[in-house]
Amino acid sequence: MSEDVHLSQICMDFGSFRAVNNVEVTIKPGEFFSFLGPSGCGKTTILRLISGFMEPTQGAVKIGGKDMKGIRPNARPTALIFQNLALFPLMPVWENITFGLEVRGVSKETRRAKAEELLQLVDLHDSADKRISQLSGGQKQRVAIARALAVEPKVMLLDEPLSALDLKLRQHMRAELRAIQKRTGVTFIYITHDQGEALAMSDRVGVMSQGILQQVATPQEIYNNPVNGFVASFVGENNVINGKVASVNGGMAQFETAKGSFHAKLGASVGLGDQAKLFVRPEFCSLQPASETKANSIAVEVTEIAFEGNFVNVFVRDNSGDTHMVQVQNDPSLPPPAPHTACQMVFNPESCMILSEAATSRHGH
């Protein structure tokens, strides 16, 4: 039912511009895999390489162990859901859904039955004979999914399919997509620039920047143990402090900065004496009274408080004028310090990391 996809050292050049740089990853059969990255980092290009609309300049795309070189999109076991869905406006819903079967010569009765079945699957009843223009955004979305599922692809490719929907529908469709993926067991390769989407839906996430795959890991791993500064700052919020690695002790290191010396976890590609950055997530910081000086702390003054409902963002300024953010749970019995209060921002060595910049050249796995 599903196949693995192996991108073997692929590069894609447009003229002198390298849009995809030496990407190496194996996506497991039946996995929900997301490529996450900012606009223009090469996500769509990767999907087009897998679906066969482009051939890589270097490297190979293998699906189920088979090299796809020279195999045209209509002969690949993939189905692509386009960013703008690309439904056929001149065909009714059911013909859209079974277009892939029509081109395979399936009889009209069988197709019609299959269309009804798929419409059930995506929770769209009584819409078989509607025109595409009569559907809402979310319904079009489902038709696009049904149309792709109809050809029973081994691999489903989705190019930011939820980006056009409003927030509420997007969240609903996330769960829906995930459920459909589990039900069908098809390998899903999902593209998004929305980190929340990637973290919530995926088995594994590949974070990309400038054509380079920075990290491939589970959502938890990506969030808790980013391999470099790019991943850390693209996924989630951070307080960032520049400095230099002063001493190394196992996985931990002492980090010298203008704001003091901190004990922190040492990231993968950083070594003794390197210039690097310390990343501390706001939710791993706490505010303590200024009285007794603690380890891993910065003296700060509260500047602003933003109430977000279940948590509170406290903005603080240190002596050199840099602003940091501390996130605390909303607890009426323990309100955050008022603005202009002097206090210390404290963080646990286990929950902050010393990381280098993003990888910008070739790197192995």
Next chain:
Amino acid sequence: MQELIRRYGISLSVIMAAMTAFWLLALVVIPNLVLFKFSFRLYLPVDQLGGPNDVYTLKNYATFFSSPIHINVFFLTILYSSLVTIICLAVTYPLAYILAKVLKPTDTATFFLVLLIPLWVSEILRSFAWFIILSMQGPLNAILTGIGLIDKPIRWISGFQSVVIGLVYAYILFMLFPIYNAIQALDTNQIEASQDLGASTWRTHWRVIIPHAKPGIASGCVMVFMLCAGSVVVPTTLASTNSRWFTEIIQQWMFEGLDWNVGSAYAFLLLALCILFVSLVMRVLNVRLVDIAK
């Protein structure tokens, strides 16, 4: 109109409206109405005008239906105009597709410029150029014999051959532009989606691109057909001894017979019958296209 007034002020708007109205009325509607009136009256000596013989009648129209030769010419005109339309469509559709979806936009612009340059030369000159190209001792025969494709020159200007070639050349762009526009407006993702779902190139054209381009194809066909049927210059310039075009008969009535009355009756017949033919064909094709597509 209100938008116009808001933009250009009342006086300029009135002038613009008046000029448009003048153009429509004085140069299009009134002359046609005059001819239309002519077509129901008889060609009489001056002294009988206004006399008892000057009555409204359908006689001029009856002249056509009682002349088997004219009817024959009419059908040949329709037949060969259709042929020209089909040839134009067959040549243009792939070209329009390539221009709209395969070539880079910069290349397309150059290509269009090259296509448009011949239009700067008048139709008569272009037809006459074809007359020279197609003549017995002309360049076409010289090239074909030169490269050994034929051993003796072909008489191109015989039957309707040369007229068809000339008409295809004269009106092919009227087919190209609407189809190009229609295909250009199609989202490329639709073509890719069709391929991605497993459709062959042929199937993608049949099910996705052609249905989308159908309005463009239809308007291109109607335009080319009507232009061909009403063409005068090409059929007269490239005519052979046995190719008569219906417009030539109208011309004969008007300028050789000086009988503008029968001439205008023939002109309106041509118009009416062509419209009838076109709407019939469109109807048939519509039904069939939809049928086959299902």
